[in-house]
Amino acid sequence: MTAPGFETLAKNLSAEEFERFRDWIHRHSGIWLEDSKSDSLRISLVTRATRFGLASYDDYYQMLTTDEVEFRELMNLVTINETSFYRFPAQFTALRDQIIPEILESKPKASHAFRAWSAGCSTGEEPYTIAMTLLDSGLEGLGYRPEVLGTDVSTAALDRARDAVYPRRAVENLEQNVVSRHFDRIQGGWRPTKRVLDMVDLSYHNLIKEPYPLALMANWDLIFCRNVTIYFRVESTRRVVHNFFESLNPGGYLFVGHSETLTNISEEFESVEVGGVFLYRKPRPQRLFAGSTLRSSAESRARVSSAAPSRSRPTVPAEEPVADPSPDTRPPAELLAAAHEALELGEPFEAIALAARVIEAEPENADAFLVAAFGHADTGDFEAAAAEANRALELDPLQATARFILGVIYLRKDERARAIEEFKRTIYIDRDFAVAHFNLGNIYRQQGDIDNALRSYDNALRALASAPDGDWKAFMGGFTPELLAQTCERGIAECKKGRTNG
Amino acid sequence: MARILAVDDSPTILEMIKAILESGGHDVITAVDGAAALESARAESPDLILLDVMLPKLDGYRVCRLLKFDQNYKSIPIIMLTAKTEEQAMATGIRTGANQYLTKPVEPDTLLTAVATELDKAQG
Numbered sequence: 001m002t003a004p005g006f007e008t009l010a011k012n013l014s015a016e017e018f019e020r021f022r023d024w025i026h027r028h029s030g031i032w033l034e035d036s037k038s039d040s041l042r043i044s045l046v047t048r049a050t051r052f053g054l055a056s057y058d059d060y061y062q063m064l065t066t067d068e069v070e071f072r073e074l075m076n077l078v079t080i081n082e083t084s085f086y087r088f089p090a091q092f093t094a095l096r097d098q099i100i101p102e103i104l105e106s107k108p109k110a111s112h113a114f115r116a117w118s119a120g121c122s123t124g125e126e127p128y129t130i131a132m133t134l135l136d137s138g139l140e141g142l143g144y145r146p147e148v149l150g151t152d153v154s155t156a157a158l159d160r161a162r163d164a165v166y167p168r169r170a171v172e173n174l175e176q177n178v179v180s181r182h183f184d185r186i187q188g189g190w191r192p193t194k195r196v197l198d199m200v201d202l203s204y205h206n207l208i209k210e211p212y213p214l215a216l217m218a219n220w221d222l223i224f225c226r227n228v229t230i231y232f233r234v235e236s237t238r239r240v241v242h243n244f245f246e247s248l249n250p251g252g253y254l255f256v257g258h259s260e261t262l263t264n265i266s267e268e269f270e271s272v273e274v275g276g277v278f279l280y281r282k283p284r285p286q287r288l289f290a291g292s293t294l295r296s297s298a299e300s301r302a303r304v305s306s307a308a309p310s311r312s313r314p315t316v317p318a319e320e321p322v323a324d325p326s327p328d329t330r331p332p333a334e335l336l337a338a339a340h341e342a343l344e345l346g347e348p349f350e351a352i353a354l355a356a357r358v359i360e361a362e363p364e365n366a367d368a369f370l371v372a373a374f375g376h377a378d379t380g381d382f383e384a385a386a387a388e389a390n391r392a393l394e395l396d397p398l399q400a401t402a403r404f405i406l407g408v409i410y411l412r413k414d415e416r417a418r419a420i421e422e423f424k425r426t427i428y429i430d431r432d433f434a435v436a437h438f439n440l441g442n443i444y445r446q447q448g449d450i451d452n453a454l455r456s457y458d459n460a461l462r463a464l465a466s467a468p469d470g471d472w473k474a475f476m477g478g479f480t481p482e483l484l485a486q487t488c489e490r491g492i493a494e495c496k497k498g499r500t501n502g
Numbered sequence: 503m504a505r506i507l508a509v510d511d512s513p514t515i516l517e518m519i520k521a522i523l524e525s526g527g528h529d530v531i532t533a534v535d536g537a538a539a540l541e542s543a544r545a546e547s548p549d550l551i552l553l554d555v556m557l558p559k560l561d562g563y564r565v566c567r568l569l570k571f572d573q574n575y576k577s578i579p580i581i582m583l584t585a586k587t588e589e590q591a592m593a594t595g596i597r598t599g600a601n602q603y604l605t606k607p608v609e610p611d612t613l614l615t616a617v618a619t620e621l622d623k624a625q626g
Contacts, residue, residue, distance in 0.1 A: 377511075379558055408512065408513060412511070435514050438514060438517070439513065439514055442513070475512065475514055477510070477514075477515040477606060478606035478607040479518055479606065480607055483518050483522070483607075484518060486521070487518045487522075490521045490524075490525065
């Protein structure tokens with residue numbers, strides 16, 4: 001059906017192949033992928049090559065090097081996990097020159113802290129860049145105390161952020177005066193100055209684990225969470241963005257990725273355009289800046305959709321009341337909610353029909369394709385289900401849920417090798433996807449691969465503990481996480497018993 | 503110890519149900535859709551069937567009705583598992599002739615008790 005060369009491609013990327021792609025990418029984008037990015041690059045390559053049914057990396061290389069559009073598609077995947085100092089520089093210019101002055105103008109005089117949160121800070125480039133920008137804005141001179149917090153779920157990334165030693169490449173594209181002001185040359189690379197480092201706190205936090213610690217839930221002037229809509233599925237994104245809204249001060253700003261919009265995610269924020277940069281502001285109780293140069297409301301929302309390469313197309317501006325609430329004119333978000341409901345009520349055909357209408361209005365709504373995939377799976381049409389899940393993945397390759405659905409589809413068809421691949425990919429995207437670990441454990445156990453079965457059950461238990469409310473819960477059919485844990489324990493016991501007897 | 507046919511469209515959930523039943527000392531065979539359930543019920547004549555309502559191809563109610571209206575299989579006790587509200591499940595469950603219905607999420611003990619009860623009734 002889709003991918004004759006899939007198995008050949010998935011196994012490994014040789015050092016030569018990696019270097020070949022790395023060099024091409026470097027020559028044509030300036031982005032340098034470290035050796036440690038080999039596996040991540042491989043997944044991006046497989047994702048793209050699979051789409052065309054290509055049987056070898058060589059075939060895909062030919063395609064990549066002769067097709068500019070394909071190169072851009074690949075780079076979208078490759079750069080999702082990339083981070084760098086002053087990534088999307090226009091956002092930091094807008095922050096320094098316009099956003100900070102605007103926030104200070106309305107800040108209560110008693111409040112002398114100016115607080116920014118970098119959510120998903122990875123190896124530290126973003127929180128340090130925010131700190132540098134706060135310093136450059138001169139707010140300290142006005143008596144404000146800048147504080148930056150970086151949080152991430154990867155402790156390895158946090159360790160590197162704390163080390164704060166960056167290679168020459170990390171600074172070589174920055175303006176010379178930025179480097180001389182904010183970096184020290186040290187043994188082994190470059191490090192942000194002590195002033196910058198002292199301003200930044202780093203700590204572990206999982207954005208989809210609620211409730212958030214109280215310390216996170218208030219008094220932020222700025223929250224940066226770029227790629228939030230890319231990492232999480234829609235429901236999780238809505239919750240995360242709502243938590244950000246609650247945590248921001250009135251008038252505070254949420255910075256998302258330059259190609260992201262919150263259409264269909266949140267109607268709580270004002271959409272604001274500052275010099276070509278699109279940002280989201282928590283409204284103040286009264287509008288203090290009627291004459292502000294910043295423009296908000298439906299007008300700029302419309303501009304988001306036309307000017308920025310948005311991921312979904314708003315059809316009804318959120319602020320405007322819907323004139324005719326009859327079912328046929330329901331906005332896509334409502335249709336999608338109805339589709340979800342139909343699924344839960346066991347009406348897959350209704351769900352498929354509703355999802356089709358959402359897709360008609362918003363051809364890039366990955367969640368709608370997912371609902372359709374579920375619907376088809378519920379009717380037993382696995383080919384159609386797989387096709388819809390694949391379409392969802394084309395739009396958003398990092399949807400753990402879509403990967404998981406594919407895995408389940410293959411498992412139902414008894415195609416275990418492919419099921420294993422999809423569950424592994426699910427985990428690659430979301431390592432805390434407990435039911436994917438669990439399913440892997442079951443398959444391995446059935447295959448007599450006891451070592452892998454034990455490891456998978458252990459991972460499932462770990463994931464259960466670390467993300468008890470992850471997206472995976474939607475696949476529990478109402479059963480409790482405790483039962484899943486017990487079943488894992490039982491699987492482990494069976495494995496050990498089998499090993500002793502064997 | 504009884505042979506039980508467990509039917510659910512999710513392999514994940516099926517494994518959990520299987521673990522519960524095996525912990526109660528039962529032998530478990532499984533099916534992931536309505537058509538396979540029907541086929542398996544006819545071929546294997548299990549002592550009891552645990553049937554999810556929402557199934558691909560042929561929903562649980564239809565499977566139940568087809569078996570209960572068939573002289574050869576009507577004596578096999580059927581417990582239906584449903585995520586729907588109790589009233590709805592009860593109404594439809596009774597119409598389709600299921601012996602018992604359970605609303606998800608089901609506690610393992612509740613499930614084992616229901617199974618034991620139905621097996622007792624069938625033998626007595």
